[in-house]
Amino acid sequence: MAEGLFAQVRRELESRRVTPLSTYRMQLHQDFTFQHAKATVPYLARLGVSDFYASPYLKATPGSTHGYDCVDHQRLNPEVGTPEDHAAFCAALREHGMGQVLDVVPNHMGIERDNRLWLDVLENGPSSVYAKFFDIDWRPVKDELADKVLLPILGDQYGIVLERGELKLSFDAGAFHLHYYDHRLPVAPRQYARILRHGLERLETQLGAEHPHLVELLSILTALEHLPPRTEVDRAKVIERHREKEVIKRRLAAAVADSPELLAYVEQNVRAFNGTPGNVRSFDMLDSLLQECSYRLAHWRVAGEEINYRRFFDINGLAAIRVEDPDVFTEAHQRIFEWLREGCVTGLRIDHPDGLFDPTAYFLDLQERFFVERARARFEADLKGGQDTRWPQVEALLRGLWRAEVMGTPDSPLRKALFVSVEKIQGGRERIPEAWAVHGTTGYRFANAVSGLFVHPAAEAHLTETYERFAGATQxxxxxxxxxxxxxxxxxxxxxxxxxxxxxxxxxxxxxxxxxxxxxxxxxxxxxxxxxxxxxxxxxxxxxxxxxxxxxxxxxxxxxxxxxxxxxxxxxxxxxxxxxxxxxxxxxxxxxxxxxxxxxxxxxxxxxxxxxxxxxxxxxxxIYNRLVSLNEVGGEPEHFGMRASIFHQRNEERVAHWPASMLTSSTHDTKRSEDVRARINVLTELPEAWRERARAWADLTQPFVSHLPSGPAPSANDTYLFFQTVVGAWPMGEQVSAQEMAEFHRRVREYMGKAIKEAKVRTSWTNPDGSYDDAMARYVDACFDPKTGRAFLDDVRAFKRRIERAGQHNALGQLLLKLASPGVVDTYQGCELWDLSLVDPDNRRPVDYALREKLLTALDADAAKDRQALCARLSKDLDDGQVKLFVLAESLRLRQKHADLFRKGGYLALELSGPRAPAAVGFARTHGDTVLIACAPRYTLEALESGGLSKAYDGTFLDLPEAYAGMMFRNVFTGSQVRPQQGPGGVGLALGPLFAEFPVVLLEMERSTG
Incomplete structure (x- = not known):
């Protein structure tokens, strides 16, 4: 039976093995729910998106804007919507033929609030039924922490916080808790006896020795004394403790509810334990109680040196889980696999796999579990509602068959039956291990490569000298x-x-x-x-x-x-x-x-x-602010840009090994959005002018610099970052309203406040220097003040306007290359129009989807009337971003039209010849009889300032194979026909006429002319 089911599901998965063509990432939270997301689905489908790409939406810490702090793997985030909302959203996706890639967080959980697993660990220590779920060192270096969890949540030293009365004991529903502002911590069950025995003779005198309420309390105290200790790890004893402590709580709750005297007694004891500020000795009882709990409260500064649970990076509120344990894996993925089995979710994005104990095994576990779930669905469907007790035996056999095939056949389709993309940062020569059962990464490596194409290599020495002179140091x-x-x-x-x-x-x-x-x-x-x-x-x-x-x-x-x-x-x-x-x-x-x-x-x-x-x-x-467009996640700012040959080589590698790896240019984690980087890259085309402007702006803003004992504030290095930030993120267009400028001012001030803390040079999150922080804020405010900063603002505005159009061409170029390259194209929310965002939370601002839908409708109508007239209009005025939306929509739709080409097609790097040969990048995509050609200009500032692209690229050709000589192509954007001709390098495409029609080139082979 198992062998037949295995073969059936194997065939089923192989026939349906489809990877996304494109994704659209959205951040779901209380202000953008399933209902909001559902409303965008028709628009995304019209845009040409194949798969919705959702941020994590399991239950998270209340108020979370990102979802990476999951507190309950079994529930949806109620702030995002109800199960009914989720079902309606998933139904809308299916109705429009779209899949859903869900962001999954297997490395850690949020522990600050509402995490029942973590609270159980804090209550019971090593004896918790969930003790193995978290990566806790119960035998740490510091003996005082043995069998305890360090909780660095206090705003001051423990003794000071205690004696100020900030730690408050409470009683509710049969349980005692400790409160510290928003934190609500369980008291170790055995310590209930310490509270309940305090002044017991007083209660006995009041009620009498034989009173049933007193007898019940004494019985509860006996039960507490017989609880297995919190250090007990024998499985049977752990289960006994877990069961009995809950019984005790119910009995205590019932007894208190039934006896006003007992309630008053408990409340009086709680007050006694809470102590009285000013009376130091009054806190001794609470102190003694806390010493016997399974956690040790500490000042937050202690975390770096003594914390004994593994965290996500250095974030105390995110505790790592041991997903390598089968029970933990099951708990963390149960709901996700239900959605996969139901078809609500069709692929996964795995967050931070480098934090896992054994990522290679984890990805195999994902694929195995996916296969087993599909087999289970088929098994249950065949029963037609009946019952069969053989499933556990069948499942065991299926797992054995799956492992035998996957381990014995590295290229088995079962190894990657489920689409899995991983957030793997690749630095330098780092690659994804070929043993991983995944389809590729989320695309940071590509983002840096495609952006680097627009960095002019000739400017490296000049900009390095400018930076080092400005900052006053060699880096x-x-x-x-x-x-x-x-x-x-x-x-x-x-x-x-x-x-x-x-x-x-x-x-x-x-x-x-x-x-x-x-x-x-x-x-x-x-x-x-x-x-x-x-x-x-x-x-x-x-x-x-x-x-x-x-x-x-x-x-x-x-x-x-x-x-x-x-x-x-x-x-x-x-x-x-x-x-x-x-x-x-x-x-x-x-x-x-x-x-x-x-x-x-x-x-x-x-x-x-x-x-x-x-x-x-x-x-x-x-800190290293030579050219901040290079300072991106997965980037290598020590290397100045990207050679076209390396870009082509990486695309070829992707075709061969990771054809479904994602291609991104902006994400929720990028330091700067794609369009900000594109504009900053233009600085490499006018290094001397940039040097002059940076010096001039430093002179203009010198009066705003404060002089602290630690040195100028801001420092020259931070000022250099500020100048690039203002130039790169200044709102698009000639006219910027006062409201837009006020908002931009606020965003830059907040960004610089974060940046200087992240740099950890003069201030930081852990050791803030308020004087430096305030001086930076005053500096930004003075620069943006219409009176004090007028000369500075006017000069920056003029310089921004000079480089703006070249930045727009860079942005369109990198967008086109992304859309045509091998891989799964990802669009971050809102980036179909110009997006000049900085690091989070700036890049998570609300998106106006009604505007985007309206613009797309208008573009489609205009294209239906006269594509060439539309392209001429879009090319003339780039400021409103409609040109970007048009390029994205037309290219995504082309991906759907030629799905096999973009999933399986080949890649051919194309050379250029003529006077501006180095100033463009082009390649062909092929599959069977289908040929597509993409080409984008770069280093366009000089061309734009000396007559336009058409004139500048006159005589420059994109060289084609001789076999393309008889082909006819259709310009995807303009609709015009394009025929190869003879150029200096043989058969080619004349770029001057093509760029005269539209800023980027995407050609689809129309027909052969013999």
């Missing part, structure tokens, strides 16, 4: 990254390093050859390794036969660099670390010792990624 990018990773490990992630160091020390004690390595020397070696590690992480797992060759290379390279930089350190310490990470265990080491070493290597992998992300993306990217 070595690699050294800066190294130093900031050290900073992160010293400040915000010291606890993680301490844990790893002590574990490494314990491993060294296993062997007489390494036992003399000191804890401090091992810690220094570990820190040096992580600081020098060139990528986010490796993927050693212990169950595959061989290590990935790239992982071996990264580790070997880093160890060698560490030795070179630390010549006074015993080299054998680094060799010891290398051998553990590469699984090169001594011959005499037993299996238990090998397991400990492997676990250390895999835990270390979970730390290198957050250190890199915090040190690079969230620190260096706010």
């Amino acid at each position: 070595d990018f690699a050294e800066l990254v190294y130093q900031k990773k050290l900073l992160i490990m010293r400040v915000s992630m010291a606890s993680e390093i301490n844990v790893l160091s002590h574990e490494l020390n314990r491993i060294s004690e296993m062997n007489r050859r390494t036992r003399d390595f000191t804890l401090n020397s091992l810690r220094r070696a570990l820190i040096e390794f992580i600081a020098l590690f060139p990528v986010y992480r490796t993927y050693v797992d212990g169950w595959r036969a061989e290590l990935d060759a790239r992982d071996v290379e990264y580790i070997e390279w880093t160890i060698q660099r560490a030795k070179e930089r630390n010549t006074n350190t015993n080299a054998s310490i680094f060799d010891f670390l290398r051998d553990i990470l590469l699984g090169r265990y001594p011959d005499h080491v037993g299996d238990d010792e090998k397991a400990v070493m492997l676990r250390f290597a895999m835990k270390l992998q979970q730390v290198t990624g957050p250190v890199m992300a915090k040190g690079l993306e969230d620190t260096v990217f706010y």
